[in-house]
Amino acid sequence: xxxxxxxxxxxxxxxxxxxxxxxxxxxxxxxxxxxxxxxxxxxxxxxxxxxxxxxxxxxxxxxxxxxxxxxxxxxxxxxxxxxxxxxxxxxxxxxxxxxxxxxxxxxxxxxxxxxxxxxxxxxxxxxxxxxxxxxxxxxxxxxxxxxxxxxxxxxxxxxxxxxxxxxxxxxxxxxxxxxxxxxxxxxxxxxxxxxxxxxxxxxxxxxxxxxxxxxxxxxxxxxxxxxxxxxxxxxxxxxxxxxxxxxxxxxxxxxxxxxxxxxxxxxxxxxxxxxxxxxxxxxxxxxxxxxxxxxxxxxxxxxxxxxxxxxxxxxxxxxxxxxxxxxxxxx
Amino acid sequence: xxxxxxxxxxxxxxxxxxxxxxxxxxxxxxxxxxxxxxxxxxxxxxxxxxxxxxxxxxxxxxxxxxxxxxxxxxxxxxxxxxxxxxxxxxxxxxxxxxxxxxxxxxxxxxxxxxxxxxxxxxxxxxxxxxxxxxxxxxxxxxxxxxxxxxxxxxxxxxxxxxxxxxxxxxxxxxxxxxxxxxxxxxxxxxxxxxxxxxxxxxxxxxxxxxxxxxxxxxxxxxxxxxxxxxxxxxxxxxxxxxxxxxxxxxxxxxxxxxxxxxxxxxxxxxxxxxxxxxxxxxxxxxxxxxxxxxxxxxxxxxxxxxxxxxxxxxxxxxxxxxxxxxxxxxx
Numbered sequence: 001x002x003x004x005x006x007x008x009x010x011x012x013x014x015x016x017x018x019x020x021x022x023x024x025x026x027x028x029x030x031x032x033x034x035x036x037x038x039x040x041x042x043x044x045x046x047x048x049x050x051x052x053x054x055x056x057x058x059x060x061x062x063x064x065x066x067x068x069x070x071x072x073x074x075x076x077x078x079x080x081x082x083x084x085x086x087x088x089x090x091x092x093x094x095x096x097x098x099x100x101x102x103x104x105x106x107x108x109x110x111x112x113x114x115x116x117x118x119x120x121x122x123x124x125x126x127x128x129x130x131x132x133x134x135x136x137x138x139x140x141x142x143x144x145x146x147x148x149x150x151x152x153x154x155x156x157x158x159x160x161x162x163x164x165x166x167x168x169x170x171x172x173x174x175x176x177x178x179x180x181x182x183x184x185x186x187x188x189x190x191x192x193x194x195x196x197x198x199x200x201x202x203x204x205x206x207x208x209x210x211x212x213x214x215x216x217x218x219x220x221x222x223x224x225x226x227x228x229x230x231x232x233x234x235x236x237x238x239x240x241x242x243x244x245x246x247x248x249x250x251x252x253x254x255x256x257x258x259x260x261x262x263x264x265x266x267x268x269x270x271x272x273x274x275x276x277x278x279x280x281x282x283x284x285x286x287x288x289x290x291x292x293x294x295x296x297x298x299x300x301x302x303x304x305x306x307x308x309x310x311x312x313x314x315x316x317x318x319x320x321x322x323x324x325x326x327x328x329x330x331x
Numbered sequence: 332x333x334x335x336x337x338x339x340x341x342x343x344x345x346x347x348x349x350x351x352x353x354x355x356x357x358x359x360x361x362x363x364x365x366x367x368x369x370x371x372x373x374x375x376x377x378x379x380x381x382x383x384x385x386x387x388x389x390x391x392x393x394x395x396x397x398x399x400x401x402x403x404x405x406x407x408x409x410x411x412x413x414x415x416x417x418x419x420x421x422x423x424x425x426x427x428x429x430x431x432x433x434x435x436x437x438x439x440x441x442x443x444x445x446x447x448x449x450x451x452x453x454x455x456x457x458x459x460x461x462x463x464x465x466x467x468x469x470x471x472x473x474x475x476x477x478x479x480x481x482x483x484x485x486x487x488x489x490x491x492x493x494x495x496x497x498x499x500x501x502x503x504x505x506x507x508x509x510x511x512x513x514x515x516x517x518x519x520x521x522x523x524x525x526x527x528x529x530x531x532x533x534x535x536x537x538x539x540x541x542x543x544x545x546x547x548x549x550x551x552x553x554x555x556x557x558x559x560x561x562x563x564x565x566x567x568x569x570x571x572x573x574x575x576x577x578x579x580x581x582x583x584x585x586x587x588x589x590x591x592x593x594x595x596x597x598x599x600x601x602x603x604x605x606x607x608x609x610x611x612x613x614x615x616x617x618x619x620x621x622x623x624x625x626x627x628x629x630x631x632x633x634x635x636x637x638x639x640x641x642x643x644x645x646x647x648x649x650x651x652x653x654x655x656x657x658x659x660x661x662x
Contacts, residue, residue, distance in 0.1 A: 146630065150481035150573045152523045152562065166521075167505055174502055185606035190497075192483045192564055192571045192611055194624055194638045199603045203584070203626035212629060225630045229573035229638070231483065233523055234565050240523045242481045242560035253534070272530045275516035280523055293525055295534035298543060299477065299556045307525045307560070 001027050001329060004063045004087065006078060007070030008032030008043050008052050011160055012092060015318035016067050017045050023322060026329060033059050034070065057081040065325050068092060069317070083119035088328060090121050090321050094206075097122040097214060104217050107323040108265045109136045113218075114327055121324055124218060125210040126316030127151050127230065127239055132218045133289040133315070134308050135245060137263040138256055139219060142302075143248030146225040149211055152233045152240040153196060154280060157312050158183060163236055170234065188234050196230040205230055238280030239312045246303040253294045256304055260291055265315065270294055278309035289315055332358050332660060335394040335418065337409060338401030339363030339374050339383050342491055343423060346649035347398050348376045354653060357660060364390055365401065388412040396656050399423060400648070414450035419659060421452050421652050425537075428453040428545060435548050438654040439595045440467040444549075445658055452655055455549060456541040457647030458482050458561065458570055463549045464620040464646070465639050466576060468594040469587055470550060474579030477556040477634075480542055481573045484527060485566040485611060488643050489514060494567055501565065519565050527561040536561055569611030570643045577634045584625045587635055591622055596646065601625055609640035620646055 003020070007013040013032075020030060032043050033055040042049040053059065055074075060066060060082040068075050068082075072095040079089045079096070096102040103113040104122045109132050114121060124132075127149075135144055155162040162183045169179025169189035181187045185195065197206025207230035216224045233240075261268045267288035269278045278290030289310040297303025310316055334351070338344040344363075351361060363374050364386040373380040384390065386405075391397060391413040399406050399413075403426040410420045410427070427433040434444040435453045440463050445452060455463075462480055469475065486493040493514045500510025500520035512518045516526065528537025538561035547555045564571075592599045598619035600609045609621030620641040628634025641647055 148479060148575065148630075150560070152483070152564070170501055170521075171505055174498055174505075186610055187612070190501075190566050190612065192566060194571070194573070194608055194610075195603065195606070203601075203603055203624060204629065205603075208629075227575060227629045227634075227636065229481070229624075229636060231571070231573070233483070235521050235523060240525070240562070242525070242562065244479065244558060270534075272526065272534055272536075275526070277525055279517055279525075281518070281521065293534060293560075298535065298539075298558045299479075303558075305558065305560060 001064045002029045002031070002062055003027040004031040004033055004060060004066040006033045006055055006066065006068045006074060009034050009038040009041055010069055011156055011313055012069040012317045014043060015313045016069060016321060017043060019318045019322045021046050023326070025322060025325065031059065031063065060085040060087045063087040065090065065328065067321055067325070079120055088117065088119055088121065090123060090324050092123045092317055092321055094125065094210065096120055097124065098217065104214060105324050106132055106218055106320060107327055108133060110218055110220065111327060114324070123317065123321045123324065124214045126157055126312040127153060127207065127241065128211050128214040128218065129316050129320055130239060130289045130308050130310035131211070131241060131243060132215055133265055134243070134260060134291045134306065136219065137259045138245060138247065138251060138304070141259055142251040144219065144221060144224060144245055145248055146246035147215060148244040149228045150242045151228070151230045152235070153230060154235040154237050154239055154312060155188060155232065156237045157239065166234055166236060184232065188232060190234055193232045194229060196232055235280045237311060237313060238283040238309060239316065240280050241308045243308050244297055244303055244305045246297070246300050248302070250302045251304060253296055253304065256294050265289060266291060268292065277307055280309055283309045283311045286311055287314055287319055332395045333360045333362070333393055334358040335362040335364055335391060335397040337364045337386055337397065337399045337405060340365050340369040340372055341400055342487055342644055343400040343648045345374060346644045347400065347652060348374060350649045350653045352377050354657070356653060356656065362390065362394065391416040391418045394418040396421065396659065398652055398656070410451055419448065419450055419452065421454060421655050423454045423648055423652055425456065425541065427451055428455065429548065435545060436655050437463055437549055437651060438658050439464060441549050441551065442658060445655070454648065454652045454655065455545045457488055457643040458484060458538065458572065459542050459545040459549065460647050460651055461570060461620045461639050461641035462542065462572060462574060463546055464596055465574070465591060465622045465637065467550065468590045469576060469578065469582060469635070472590055473582040475550065475552060475555060475576055476579055477577035478546060479575040480559045482559070482561045483564045483566070483571040484561060485568050485570055485643060486519060486563065487568045488570065497565055497567060515563065519563060521565055524563045525560060527563055566611045568642060568644060569614040569640060570647065571611050572639045574639050575628055575634055575636045577628070577631050579633070581633045582635060584627055584635065587625050596620060597622060599623065608638055611640055614640045614642045617642055618645055618650055
């Protein structure tokens with residue numbers, strides 16, 4: 001099996017390479033691709049280094065699986081070329097996610113959606129993946145009807161430059177200087193920005209719409225009621241989410257803990273009185289979606305509140321993409 | 332008029348002194364008090380310095396207004412002594428807030444509650460003050476029935492040591508070292524902790540209960556449905572809140588903006604497509620409660636979502652306490 005990786009030099013691209021390696025993905029070759037800007041740079045893989053090639057339509061000749069992680073424009077341009085040459089594209093951008101012909105897949109949640117793919121499978125938004133991982137087992141047990149999510153998202157979701165800006169501006173702030181804001185509209189150091197993606201005319205952000213629409217599609221609940229506020233926090237890696245979920249029937253916190261403690265890919269960390277709950281830093285570099293602070297909603301007896309954390313570059317991006325590829329490869 | 336200030340060396344105590352000064356509060360004298368630990372330290376006031384005295388029962392002889400900002404234990408111990416000597420206590424701790432005999436006051440929201448005071452008026456929790464400041468004008472217009480708040484709270488709410496820990500641990504992290512966690516159970520640098528105050532047996536934190544109970548009392552809506560998740564973020568000063576409010580009748584975002592743009596103590600900052608919304612850092616050192624990102628709830632047509640930010644040491648603490656004192660002094 002031959003694999004290609006478009007966007008090999010990005011944060012997610014590098015994590016895809018690392019994940020392919022650590023999970024011993026059975027690719028005989030992995031072709032690292034990028035725009036002309038990154039041509040010739042080298043990325044570590046399987047103990048050596050691979051030279052990054054500039055993408056063109058012929059790059060996908062003979063490729064079985066193509067991971068795309070270079071943004072929506074690149075996905076729109078190159079996915080049709082890759083498909084035409086017989087590759088199955090696993091796309092980490094938002095370009096095709098809501099296309100009714102494209103499966104939007106979290107393997108633990110809706111593996112069946114992959115069956116009818118037409119050469120393109122979309123990897124959901126990071127913030128959505130971690131929410132549905134925890135909601136799915138609860139939905140199966142009690143029927144999810146309503147969802148409120150407030151996100152605390154790390155800057156690595158934006159990319160390397162954002163991580164550098166957070167580090168540089170934090171240092172500047174601590175030494176009494178003023179950092180410049182270039183990646184974000186305001187200096188993110190020691191601040192919170194309720195702004196992820198552009199705003200529509202009603203004032204809802206793109207990231208908030210992704211949570212609303214993608215959760216419905218992945219969970220297969222077209223009528224799911226969803227509200228979301230998405231905020232960027234000065235954290236390098238790991239997204240945290242305050243989640244309230246309302247079900248058809250009441251589900252006790254103890255039952256939810258039982259269900260989640262055996263859910264695939266989910267790790268229960270829930271002894272708050274001992275200081276044990278998930279946090280972004282404790283999730284960094286780890287595969288699971290962590291859940292804790294599970295408690296009864298103080299408004300609805302059919303509601304649960306919880307705190308959901310995951311490494312946005314792993315289960316939120318690279319790991320989920322590689323798991324999709326594994327489902328294809330081992331089918 | 333003679334005033335006393337218990338907790339004069341704390342973050343809030345110093346802001347009370349500054350606020351008394353800048354608002355030209357008509358006290359002929361301000362007596363700075365603290366525990367024996369701070370005896371003899373000096374605090375700036377009206378261009379000079381005041382020497383801090385160790386508190387004892389006789390400290391309150393001849394005092395008209397006593398600001399308390401030294402924690403619940405000190406309030407429980409000294410408030411009865413101050414009252415006995417004829418002082419009116421304005422207490423910033425949580426010791427007496429839910430006592431039915433004690434008014435819990437935000438002057439713009441429920442000034443009438445002060446009328447029947449018995450020598451003690453409680454200053455609400457910082458996170459609650461900024462929420463009710465924005466909710467009150469909307470409640471008057473449309474009838475608030477349900478409230479969901481997720482907080483992003485700065486470390487200055489914990490005190491000076493927490494600000495030093497955030498600065499020190501952030502520096503350590505940026506230089507590749509590991510900071511120690513002493514004020515918080517985990518290192519707060521570049522992380523988010525869903526943990527403010529202790530947890531009850533159902534897993535709800537003290538800070539979350541404050542939002543639930545205090546908002547009902549201040550707004551005078553005993554049956555108000557409230558849920559809250561309170562989280563600490565690596566921000567020095569300024570609390571941010573994602574607020575969803577459901578009303579008896581639908582209230583359009585445009586109407587809410589009209590109401591809030593003329594609400595006392597509230598500042599509307601709401602042009603998200605131009606990058607204009609409130610943020611913690613932009614609120615620092617400023618009096619108003621800032622509100623933006625006002626939008627229709629994507630679940631309930633009778634709901635509004637918004638982003639509420641304020642300097643937790645000013646309107647969230649010192650300014651509100653001094654405003655209460657002004658209401659007494661100028662009555």
